[in-house]
Amino acid sequence: MKLVSWNVNGLRSVHKCGLFVPFVREIRPDILCLQETKAEKGQAEIDLPEFEEYWNSSTRKKGYSGTAIFVKKELNPKAVVLGLPEDICKKYKLHDDGYGDPNTEGRVMAAKFNDFWLVNSYTPNSKPDLSRLKLRHERWDPAFLEYLRRLNKEKPVIFCGDLNVAHTRNDLANPKENEGEHGFTKEEREGIDKIVEAGFIDSFRHFVPSGNGHYTYWAPWRMLRERNIGWRIDYFFVSKRLLPKVAKAEILPHILGSDHCPIVLELR
Numbered sequence: 001m002k003l004v005s006w007n008v009n010g011l012r013s014v015h016k017c018g019l020f021v022p023f024v025r026e027i028r029p030d031i032l033c034l035q036e037t038k039a040e041k042g043q044a045e046i047d048l049p050e051f052e053e054y055w056n057s058s059t060r061k062k063g064y065s066g067t068a069i070f071v072k073k074e075l076n077p078k079a080v081v082l083g084l085p086e087d088i089c090k091k092y093k094l095h096d097d098g099y100g101d102p103n104t105e106g107r108v109m110a111a112k113f114n115d116f117w118l119v120n121s122y123t124p125n126s127k128p129d130l131s132r133l134k135l136r137h138e139r140w141d142p143a144f145l146e147y148l149r150r151l152n153k154e155k156p157v158i159f160c161g162d163l164n165v166a167h168t169r170n171d172l173a174n175p176k177e178n179e180g181e182h183g184f185t186k187e188e189r190e191g192i193d194k195i196v197e198a199g200f201i202d203s204f205r206h207f208v209p210s211g212n213g214h215y216t217y218w219a220p221w222r223m224l225r226e227r228n229i230g231w232r233i234d235y236f237f238v239s240k241r242l243l244p245k246v247a248k249a250e251i252l253p254h255i256l257g258s259d260h261c262p263i264v265l266e267l268r
Helices: 011-016 020-027 086-091 133-154 186-197 203-207 240-245
Strands: 002-007 031-035 051-056 067-072 079-082 108-112 117-122 157-162 200-202 234-239 246-251 263-267
Touching: 002 117, 002 157, 002 234, 011 020, 031 117, 031 157, 051 108, 067 108, 067 117, 086 133, 108 133, 117 133, 133 157, 133 186, 157 263, 186 200, 200 203, 200 240, 203 234, 203 246, 234 240, 234 263, 240 246
Parallel strands: 002 031, 117 157
Antiparallel strands: 002 263, 031 067, 051 067, 079 108, 108 117, 157 234, 200 234, 246 263
């Protein structure tokens, strides 16, 4: 089984440029998780009849954020759940963010399959002025981890998406210059530390334990992508008990259309 995750930074734009369907035909995923769709189901008019589409679009602001999962029809998820559970939102006071409730921004969706839960996430950005860092560090990250732990009690969990943080110094080209900047603060990195401590495995780092140069996002200026001056902020994590089934984890920097590139997880 091949799972793919990609922050498309506007699905309609990628599709209009004629890049989305050829990508799907080339990579041939069984399950495709998208982040930052900036659209609602049907708006992009994508012709992929072999897939069932599940969408979680922002209700707070149209054309903003959003996630989607495309699943080969024969796989038929047992359930699809949109957003974080209400009791977790209340516990961590997610509704009180000054920017607006992040759980209405289409940021999380989960699909239940026979052998695992799959969670697709687009984590809130802390903002260049760090004005949303407190939300992220004190509310969102703990709430999301509690949700993962809840699902993991029922079935092993695979979760993926744009987590908007480079976990270690190996995960961005210029760690010294970006220390303390959004995407590389100690608070954001601590959120990933706690995910790892909870028993979830960064699948790419399982195969490539160290070393830089492996990036999934490049700012769209100064030829940064061509020069490979980027960040690894897109991930596939798996429950530890699923690790024996993980055959491959890779990054696809040759796929264009977004400021992010897709990532792949293959299961035996």
